[in-house]
Amino acid sequence: MFRHQKELQYEVKVDRPDPMLARNVQEVLGGQFGEMTVMMQYLFQGFNCRGEEKYKDLLMDIGTEEVGHVEMVCALISQLLDGASPEDQAKAAEDPNVAAIMGGVNPQQLIVSGLGALPTNSNGVPWNGSYMVSSGNLLADMRSNLHAETQGRLQVSRLYHMTKDEGVRATFRKMLARDRYHQYQWMAAIAELEEKNGVVVPASFPPQAEMESQSEAYKLFNFSEGEQSKEGPWARGTAQDGTGDFEYVSTPKPKGKAPKMAVPAVELHHDLTDKSTDK
Template sequence: MWIYEKKLEIPVRVGKCDLQMAKFLITQYGGPDGELSAALRYLNQRYTMPNERAKALLTDIGTEELGHLEVIATLVHKLVKGATPQQMRDAGLGSHYADHDRALFYTDASGVPWTAAYIQAKGDPIADLADDIAAEERARATYQWLINLTDDPDVIEVLKFLREREIVHSQRFREALFIVEEQYNTRKYF
């Protein structure tokens, strides 16, 4: 159970309507390395962690990833707000418009729908935490590439914030992995 504070983790502003950027950003909404995949991965993996600290960490980061999903959704919504159908088509979002109008839909930047296959859960804490570190590093890299694709300082500010949170998550997972590996090496795990 969580207490939900109805405000975004970071204020989301955009300088202009930018359909191309919205098209690129949607990958962090419904792509394989996006926020939905991360949130569901961590909230699922927490059940097989061998100690309360690791379980709590996955719960906390999974919940934060849901907040990041809201931030990305807000960015995309603001970037497409007021766009005409022709502008959507010109930006390569014609098929999205045909299926969803301007509504958000879980896809990657190429329009491939989200799938549960994006979620990894081996049931082995060492394997899962190592994969979680890699997932956070992929997300960090994606945020950097998204930063490189825009010149809107408001969008860049939000993307830098999200990139930094991915770095923190990677560090926390590294710490948890070290602790779990110690448990495994002293036979406290199995």
């Protein structure tokens, strides 16, 4: 059961309208790593969670908080659009640099939403369910969550420097603080799950099933110009699960044969046969 409370988690109050910034903020609402993505990702992971109740509870706690963050960002966008008009778009386009880079005010915020937020990114591309991850494997999902919070916080940090509006920045600071803590939470969950089951996903896959390929599990192949990658800890030392040692292969050689495809039936019209030999 969900219950909506009218008050926002944190105060949202901009100093002045800024339709151009409103368009940019759409990215952290409906973009790939926006609040809509983490909201849906955590909630679906929570809905589908099996096993220890504490993981489901954590997912539902943070997922429900993200519902509130979606509302906060919508309120921020709406305030940035207050008083905007079609004339604003025309005025912005008078500067050729602004017109070329920004394309002016987002016309959909004027035409479609009536000065409101949209479930889209900053270029008007609708939010997509494929942005979210809910695999049913807790470690895989927690790592995806850490990635999502990492990218989301990075984008809010960049937006922070795109405005001098202290009201907007105050909202961003709250979002940045919460995204930082959410990274801590996912890191803690990841560490606990790795301690329980190991660092490789899925832990339940039988090791004996890949024993014949074990030697291939530790090699870094030099498939690009230069050999700087051999200087990293991923090219030497022991694997994180303690099952083998890394090896750098400077001149990798193929171990398979070139594929030879059969000619398909003529009904598929690949036009691969020599017509001069047809009977």
